[in-house]
Amino acid sequence: MALASKTTSLFLLLLAVWCFFITPSNSATDSFVFGGCSQLKYTSGSPYESNVNSILTSLVNSAMYTSYSNFTLPGASNQDTVYGLFQCRGNLNSGDCGRCVAKAVSQLGTLCLDSTGGALQLEGCFVKYDNTTFLGVEDKTVVVKKCGPSISSYSDALGRRDAVLGYLGASDGTYKPFRVSGSGDVQGVAQCVGDLSPSECQDCLSEAIGRLKTDCGAAKWGDMYLAKCYARYSEGGDHPHGQKGEQ
């Protein structure tokens, strides 16, 4: 737990630094959302380094065929074992998923040079690797929270926003890791990372959606990224990144 929050604060710190270097992208899929690295560095040329490279390569290759995958590469000792996963946004085709993960992995290589662990979220995909196991572990740490300006004319827009969030958070008991909804000009999108069980996914999304409501109040748009799921909504084209949940 202590490690998790330490890692997260480091993520946010790095995010602040990294944002200055991001060049705007035309593609909604490739836009940078957040990234961060563990403080620990591995030795260049170590077996751990080649494990990290193998796992990142496996992620890129796998993303051409599926929208979620996880890998574990055992090392000579426990601390050399590398775990990795990627999750593409549910509405990406395999070509776009593959390109997104390739881009995320290449940015991770720059951002997290020689780090034992790292995570990066682009609009279209999430990639993470580490030597501590995080696979199948629900983590509701807030990684990115952004709220737009307040809605000017309350009643209608806020009602539509609440309807969109209500729909995103609704559970009929089936496993729905990717959700989109819309009401009028308000759109919403939510997704879990594929390693969560159906009930963990629902729990994570409920937390993200609840936080959007409480923390963003009557904002025109909001982004709530937790470590293993996110929920976002926007009104019309008012989000700085444009339309959500669409290609």
Ligand SMILES: *[C@@H]1O[C@H](CO)[C@@H](O)[C@H](O)[C@H]1NC(C)=O
């Ligand atoms: C991860 O690697 C670092 C650096 O080699 C090591 O100090 C740490 O104990 C490892 N963590 C685990 C869970 O093995």
Ligand SMILES: *[C@@H]1O[C@H](CO)[C@@H](O)[C@H](O)[C@H]1NC(C)=O
């Ligand atoms: C990891 O991937 C394997 C298949 O490669 C799958 O059986 C397993 O359920 C996955 N684990 C998690 C936590 O997603």
